[in-house]
Amino acid sequence: MENGNGTATCQREGCGKSHTHTLDEGEVTKKSSYEDTGVKTYHCKEADCNYTKTEDIAATGHTWHTWDAGKTTTKATCTKAGVTTYTCTACGATRTEPIAATGHNWDDGKITTKASCDHTGVKTYTCKTCGDTRTETIAMLEHTWDDGQVTTKPTCIEKGIRTYTCKVCKATKTEDIEATGHDYKVKDHKDATCTEDGYTTSVCKNCGDEKKETIKATGHDWNKGEVTTKATCTEAGVMTYTCNVCKETKTEEIEATGHQHTEIRDKKDATCTETGYTGDTYCKDCDTKLSDGKEIPATGHQNKEVRDKKAATCTKAGYTGNTYCKDCGELLKTGKETDALGHTWGKGKVTRKSTYTAAGQITYICSRCGKKRVITTKKLFYPKAGTKYTVAGCQYKVIKAGAEVSLVGTNKNAKSVTIPAVIKVKGVTYKVTSIGTKAFNGSKKLTKVTVGANIKKISNNAFFKCKSLKTVTIKSVLLTKKTASKRAFKGISRNMVMKVPKKMKKVYVKIFKGLKVK
Known part of the structure; x- marks a missing residue:
């Protein structure tokens, strides 16, 4: 019988012996797995003792799963995500990953409502997979405006209105026409004088508005003035000015001149061997002696000059010259000969420009001796046919190099155009x-x-739709049926008058048949 303290007592009749259990090494009676514990059972080694003891064996567990390739358990649609399920090949555990929604596969779309200038349009796209639709707005079209009509005429001070109408939907818009401004005419005028203001009164020809403008007094127009009292060395003088218009006068003081005009008297130059004298200073105007002079020591040979000097030219040698004392004339130093310089031509100057009919010239002048050297340049090439020029607001195209042009464009705002002969x-x-x-x-x-x-x-x-054209004066006598016809004036007013040379009237009446030719 188990005593509960690691010993047991034999229960055989008449025995009653007890012993301590001696357990064997034990055996695994249930293996552990990744998740479940196992069991190890121990037996008592004593004969006829059936005592056993068990111990739990911890679950083995594992540090990572070995997942299979996975299986789609929920398919993805255009708008909803799907699911992929992966199973661990070791323990059978599972995990899931989402499959992104595929998104719609839209077709190229179809215009279900056309846009116009008064409403937007609609373009509808359909998913090729699920049939869902979406729409895009098509922007409204621009209005097609007519040339407009003056619905309110402008006045001198108020703007007018021009109204434009859409040719498609009849919608309208307006633009301001600038006020014309006053057209004044002088009604009364008074000139300003030197001291009094003048005025000009003007009246608008159109609305009668009157304005008066002040003309400021001109102020005196003084002449250059006249010395009426001369200034002296010690006394002030007077300058009198007279207005050229009203003859009023004003005076200004002329400051005393002071001793401005002086001269040296009794001056004596020093020589190489003799002393000199600076001279006394006198006022030339009042003859006052202003200061005494001083003695000047003998100079020695201080003042020298070079004589017989000859500058070298482009072709001839020069000479540095001999040095002499200017005071006593003694020769101090003999000069040397210098080499000829040669010509220095510089950049040259165009003395005759090349033209389309004649060659030009470039003249080079030696900067030292003035000798000339002339080089001839080539004639210019005439601008080729097709070259365009703008003269006095008109555009011309060369049709014969150096000779003829065609008028191909004009100032669109011009009211009168004269086509010159040349x-x-x-x-x-x-x-x-x-x-x-x-x-x-x-x-x-x-x-x-x-x-x-x-x-x-x-x-x-040439004059297509010039509907305001009233008069065409033709000075040319060179037009023929092959070079002109009334088709040149297509779309003009029926009231247009064509004035032609008297001797060509019969010919031009036939050429411009249907037009008023005078």
């Missing part, structure tokens, strides 16, 4: 012989045109 550009004189297609196109303000005497051709549509 133009001169960069020294070249060109005949203006033709007017190009649409040369005056867009000239809405044009009312008068004079065509020069050298025009041989007027292209079709």
Whole structure:
């Protein structure tokens, strides 16, 4: 029988012996796993003793899982994420990772509502996968405005209004027309004098507004003045000024001159061997002696000069000259000969510019001796055909190098245009012989045109839609049916009058049939 203190008593009848349990090494009766504990059982070694003892064996566990390749357990859609499940090949544990939503696969879209100038449009896109749709707004179109109409005329001080209407949706917008400003005419005038203000009164021709402007007094216009009392060395003088307009006078004091004009008297120059005297100082105006002179010691040979000096030229040798005492004339030093210098030409000067008809010249002048050397330069090339120039607001294109140009464009704001017989550009004189297609196109303000005497051709549509054009004066007698026709004046007013040379009237009536030719 187990006593509970590590001993046991035999219960056989008549025995009653007790012993201490001696346990064996034990055996694993349940193996442990990654998660579950195991069991180790020990037995008492005594014969006929059935005593046993058990101990737990800790679960083995593991530091990392060995995951399989995973399996999609929930598929991803366009908007919802899916799930991938991974299983540990050692313990059977599982983990999950999300699969990103695929996103919509939109088609190229279809315009379901067209945009116009009064509303936006709509473009609808459909997902190729799930059929969902989305929309984008198409911006409104710009209005197509007409040329506008003056709905309120401007006055001298108030702006007018020009109203524009959309050709598509009839919407309108307005723009201010600047006030014309007053057009004043002088009503009364008084000139200003030297001391009194003048004025000018003006009245507006259009609205009658009157304004008066003050003309400030001019102030005196003094002459250069006249010395009425001369100043002396010790006394002030008087300068009198007279107004050139009103003859009023004013005076200014002229300061005493002081002893300004002096001279030296009894002066004697020192020589190489004799003393001199600086001389006494006198005022030339009042003859007052101002100061005494002093004795000057003999100079010795101090004042020297070079004689017989000859400068070297470009081609001839020079001479440094002999040194003499200027006072006593003694020769102090003999000079030496110097070499000829040679010419120094410098950069040269264009003495005759090259032109399109004649060669030019560059003249070089030696800076020392003035000798000239002339080099001839080549003639200029005429600007090629197609070259464009702008003269007096008109555009011309060269059609024959050095000889002829065509008028191809004008100032669109000009009211009157005169096409000259010739133009001169960069020294070249060109005949203006033709007017190009649409040369005056867009000239809405044009009312008068004079065509020069050298025009041989007027292209079709040259004056296209010049609806304000009233008078065309043609001085040329060179136009023919092949080089001009009424098609040049397509879209103009029916009231336009064409003035032509008297001797060409019959010819030009036929050429410009349907137009008013006088």
